[in-house]
Amino acid sequence: MSLRTSLTAFPRQALSRPNWRQTVKTSLVNYGDQRCGMAATAHPVTQDSTGSKGPTAMVFLNMGGPSTTQEVGDFLSRLFAxxxxxxxxxLQSxxxxxxSRRRTPKIEKQYADIGGGSPIRKWSExxxxxxxxxxxxxxPESAPHKPYVAFRYANPLTEQMYTQLLxxxxxxxxxxxxVAFTQxxxxxxxxxxSSLNELWKWRNRLEGKRANGGKEGEGAIQWSxxxxxxxxxSLVEAFARNIEEQLATYPEERRNDVVLLFSAHSLxxxxxxxxxxxxxxxxxxxHAVMQRLNFTNPYRLCWQSQVGPSAWLGAQTSDTVQNYVKKGHADLLLIPIAFTSDHIETLYELDKEVxxxxxxxxVKRVESLNGNPIFIKGLADIAAAHMRSGQTCSRQMTLRCQGCTSERCLEQKKFFAGPELSSLVR
Structure with missing residues (x-):
């Protein structure tokens, strides 16, 4: 499906900042009322859907973040484990x-400084x-679609999500x-x-051999x-429009000289x-975003959130900004290119530190995707195309890293690849 076709429901006028912001705000208020019990509770999904292939559980996978400062300790414990x-x-254990214990007080303060917790759960749900x-x-053939979120290190955890599915x-x-849909x-x-390893683990514990006396359980959930x-x-378009909007805040004579700094979490x-x-x-x-922007500005990719003394992927975002400012590049625009919503890395690390x-x-930052309707419509297009393809995963997922020696990774990939593609996993 082309971008023009996929955006039919969102005319350009409707996607102007004031309009879509109000739409998102209204939707979030309604959503918040539902979470607080102010709206009717949805009934559990049953297997008698009107859709020929439904119902379908749509499970968003993400790292997650503590919703309150009280959850920071548990979040860090899971993360560093x-x-x-x-x-x-x-020495991992x-x-x-x-x-995690040594970092907890510092990280608690950071979450307090951005409002007392991460908004990632709100945005993901x-x-x-x-x-x-x-x-x-x-x-409609795979309807109704029921939304779930499975976080790796914070509530709702993968095991909580899986229990809710059952x-x-x-x-x-x-x-x-x-459908496990990585965010x-x-x-x-x-x-x-890591998220798929965790999902595979809990699938085995709750529905697989470990839950059924060494035999695969019949009538288990079919995953893709x-x-x-x-x-x-749509991902590219959403980023590009946010960049264009923020570039418009610079004087016209300086606009094309603004350095675009794409920032992603390092490894x-x-x-x-x-x-x-x-x-x-x-x-x-x-590259796809810059191509959409017709390469109007100079740009660089940099990396953030390094932890510990070992070598990480660089150059670091903080060092890059400091160095460019010292060299006279006064106009820098930060773009969190690997994040689909605001969380600690954008609201604290980029906004309050860098x-x-x-x-x-x-030195400014573009708005995160959050409730962007172009982005959300794109998610639906991706999911619909995936379900219609009949694929259990991409062929790229069947390849392990060249130096991978993890048996857990091997078995997880074989499971999610399914009977047709599992032979490709080695």
């Missing part, structure tokens, strides 16, 4: 808790719910379809891979995966050197 994200080797409304219209009428002998547009074993979408046209070089595709896919997103320390009025 994950060797897929922060590989600490044999010792160093992980030690690092909103994006997924709005996407499902669109899917019910454009993909309680809502999926699995437990009833079958049903679920990391660019694939990494540290992010999407949307594992990457770094250059999808340890040990992960990159193993063959992880993340850096290449982030670069692909950057931009504040630059001490230059020309």
């Amino acid at each position: 994950d060797g897929d994200l922060i590989p600490l080797g044999r 010792y160093l992980g808790p030690l690092i 909103y994006q997924c719910a709005e996407m499902c409304k669109i899917l019910d219209k454009i993909s 309680d809502d009428g999926f699995g437990r002998g009833k079958g049903g379809r679920a 990391y547009p660019q694939y990494s074993c540290s992010t999407t891979g 995966v949307i594992d990457r979408w770094p250059t999808h046209e 340890p070089m040990s992960v990159i050197n193993r063959g992880d595709p993340y850096a290449a896919e982030v670069a692909a997103t950057v 931009i504040h320390e630059a001490n230059s009025p020309g």
Whole structure:
């Protein structure tokens, strides 16, 4: 489906900033009322859908973030225990808790400074719910679509989501379809891979051999995966329009000289050197966005959120901004290119650290995707195309990193690849 076709429901006038902001605000108020019990509670999905292939559970996968400062300690404990994200080797079980305890007070203060918690759950649940409304219209054969969110390190955790799936009428002998939809547009074993490892683990515990005396349970949930979408046209268009809007705040005579700094979460070089595709896919997103912008401005890709003394992918965003300002590049525009909503890395690290320390009025950040209707419509288009394709995952997902030795990764990929593609996983 072309971008022009996919945006039919959103005329350009309707997508102007005041209009779509009010639409999102109204929708979020209604959504908040529902979460607070002020609207009727939705009934569990049952397996007697009017759609020929429905109902379908749409499960957003993401890192997550603590919704309150009280959740920071548990969030960090889970994060530093994950060797897929922060590989600490044999000392992971010792160093992980030690690092998380030492960092908790500092990180609690950071979350307090951005309002007392991360907005990532609010935005993830909103994006997924709005996407499902669109899917019910454009993909009636797989309707109704029920939204779920599974976070890796914060509530709602993967096991909580999976239990809710079962309680809502999926699995437990009833079958049903679920789509794991990564909210990391660019694939990494540290992010999407880790979330899929966790999903596979809990599937085995709740529906697989571990839950059924060594035998595969019948009538289990049928999973497929949307594992990457770094250059999808709606993702690119949403980023490009946000950039254009912020560029318009600079004087016209300086506008084309503003340096665009695309910033993404960094990874340890040990992960990159193993063959992880993340850096290449982030670069692909950057190039697609710049192509959409007709390369009107100079640009660079930089990396943020390095943790610990080991070598990480660089150059670091904070160093890049400081160096350019010192060299006389007063106008810099930061674009969080690997994030689909605001969270600690945008609201604190970029806004309160990088931009504040630059001490230059020309250093700004574009708005995050959050409730952007172009982006949400794009999510629906991606999901609809995936379900109609009949694919269990992309062929790219069947390839392990060149230096991968993880048996867990091997078995997880075989499971999600399904019978048709599992033979490709080695």
